[in-house]
Amino acid sequence: MREDVADFTIAHEKAQSFYASYERKGELQHQTHYCPGCGHGVIHKMLARAIDEMGIQDRTILISPVGCSVFAYYYFDVGNIQAAHGRAPAVATAAKRSRPHSVVISYQGDGDLSAIGSGEILHAANRGENITVIFVNNAIYSMTGGQAAPTTLIGQKSTTTPCGRSAANEGYPLRVSEMLATLEAPVYIERVGLGDNKQIAQAARAIKRGVENQVKGLGFSLIEVLSPCPTIWKMSAVDAQRWVRDVMEKTYPLGVLCDRTKEARVHAMPAAAPPLEELPRLLDIPEDDPAVDVPEGAAKAVDLQVRVAGFGGQGVLLLGEVLAEAGLDAGLEVSWLPSYGPEMRSGTSNCHVRISNETIDSPMVSSPNMLIAMNEPSLRKFVATVRPGGWILYNGDAIPADCVRSDVHELSIPFTHVADEIGDARITNMVMLGALLEITGALPQASVDSALKRLVKSARWYELDERALERGREIYCGSLAVI
């Protein structure tokens, strides 16, 4: 530094909104991880300066994406969230809605925003979220080594378009800003470039405006920045800058694509979520909670991990639901997880139920201590997963020889015949549930009754189900007598 520097005042220096040093691995804590000449650094500086100038550092939340800018949180001394691939606008939406006073800036590259995240950005823009989006377009997937992105130019070579992108093979470059500008909600969309000094100065103004719009509460702003990627483009930094201005700009003309800031009214925040206490009323859940008192002695350790499996239409999900709701009424922790999938369309369906007096760590039941198999395919599918010492309730005369296990209990009965005798094969599920309840003894009948009443509206079916449950209990007790 020159000795006469005392006569000078600082005109431009590292923005306040950057950390003094970047606490990342290794010794490179004073420089960014970006390649020399990368546009991300320039855009970061503009953004940080805008934040400084507006005095909003303390209430800014930056959403980092997946891509080269994934580590933006190492640099910006603001609130930071790192989003999954493509999801930055959705995460930004949540942040903004839960903290309306914050200034939320979503930062994404073109791979992240225009490919996997195309849905998220489209809908965030269409909802007119009061957020600011910085969209860094360098026409390529950079972090993973240069595959074609939706934004890759016609003729541009990439690892996945080695002969150059052609419209016939890969389609046309996606002009995201133009597309979003057709929507009604966005207030401000501008495309800028980093091709020369003039463009850079304009980019800085646009970024600041985008943030300002949000501070004023005007709604959704997006600034697309054509940005050099010297490494993947295999150019010097200066040539890459020139390429932005001489080549990229032809496909992506710079300029304002939509500006409704003048007529925009202060963005109405979406209605706040109702308070928790309101939910039962909104969901039409009766005020007089039918929960029953947990009888003496019921506080014993309960850890039911039930897998219910059968064909679609056999009442698999309802069986699980009644069980879980009864657990709820008994004051226990419960989870009920239907296993949806193409198999639900025909063939087997199943659900996971957990009931415990402890907090439940996962709703998944991969090794049940109770398997209800309503038919043979379901038995075959899950028999090996049952825990030693657990139970198998099988709807059939006997477990097929090749499925027999010596280390688990089993109760094999053609429950469907029993249901038929009571009056309808469709209550097989409840007969099996009755047996299960009797085996475990974990849930008081009163809680089962109240759960059933809630779930089964028709009086006729309720009455049938109650009889089925009762028969199920008797069958289990009877099977003990036989032994």
Add this chain to the structure above:
Amino acid sequence: MNAQEKLDRGLLRVDEAECKGCGLCIEACPPKVIGLSEGLNHYGYRTAVYAGRGCTGCGICFLACPEPGALTVYRAVLKRPVAVDRTLGGQSAGGGMACASN
């Protein structure tokens, strides 16, 4: 006096540890007063070096540089007679005038 006036308007400091030698500042600087160093820094980059005179303090290099802290641009405070005195080597009246007309 013109050369001296130029010398006074701005000053550039390059942080060697942060500069990656991309050359964008060199390209951006209107009066072309930035060059590349002969030697390499700790990370093996030739870094930007300020020629030592002619900076106008415009800040364009600062905007073009991708590293948040690599460059600091200073601007001369010509309003303070003392400062003018020292930097202009006694030509306080001339320096002061030049500033006033800026």
